Amino acid sequence: MMETINQQVIWANTFACVAEQGSFTRAAEILGCSKSYASKQVSQLENLLKVALFFRTTRKLNLTEAGKVYLAHCQSWQAQVSAAQQAVQALREEVAGLLRITVPTSFGGVFMSQILIALRERYPMLEVELDVSREPRDLEADGYDLAVRSGYLGHERLVSKPLVSAQLCLVASPACIARSPELASPSDLLAWPCLTNSHFRDPCHWVFNRGNELHAVDIRAELRISDYGLLRNLALDGAGAVCLPYYLIAGDLASGQLQALLPEYSLPAQSLYLVYPQRLPQPAKLRVLIDFLSDWFAHNQQATH
Incomplete structure (x- = not known):
């Protein structure tokens, strides 16, 4: 036919x-x-x-x-x-129309309000539909223009562009610190109550760096939860030590509700990527969004470190 x-x-x-x-x-x-x-x-x-x-x-x-x-x-x-x-x-050339974006829950809660307001001020003809979710969406099947993802995907039909490195911090509440054993090295965490993010591979294997030395410890975590926001709330309530991105707990550290543990040791930064389907030529609305997000984080590095 x-x-x-x-x-x-x-x-x-x-x-x-x-x-x-x-x-x-x-x-x-x-x-x-x-x-x-x-x-x-x-x-x-x-x-x-x-x-x-x-x-x-x-x-x-x-x-x-x-x-x-x-x-x-x-x-x-x-x-x-x-x-x-x-x-x-x-x-393709006009910066207008609908953009469908999907981002992780904790990232969206911290950054997307400021980003969306600034984006709308610069490009008033753009419309945005934002999905905030713990589960990664299928960009092609679900019709999303762009995602923010942690870790490089290496998918042949998707483009991954580095966005920002988010520093991870080991923290706990003052109450948890007061009732836990002295913490002088990562190995001492074996005697501590710990929380971990089950979203990631090997969530109980924590690797620290001090100078040129790596210190790895396999912690015991009775609570393994796939959401940074809930892990933060548990840490604030004294449930245990947890590795959280700095951008999520900067205010808690400043107020003293959470305290940094093992400050002489550092944790690997969490790499965040812009991920989008390969489309040639790219619509103008997607090009300006990619540039806008890259520029925004380049000028707001202090928000993630």
């Missing part, structure tokens, strides 16, 4: 070109085919429609009544195709 429709479109284009040029010869030159091939395509179209589209004489080529009606529809169709192409081109 589709092949028949495609063939009819080719015949119709040839017919329209012949009608507009008034000559099979001139139409064949424009279409890059032989005169006999152009004539055959028109004849096939006439056979399909079961009407004559031209009055043919040795010197003149005139449209029949059916030919005039069919040409009008062909011209209308060509105008619609041209308008569609122009609309798509404008959409």
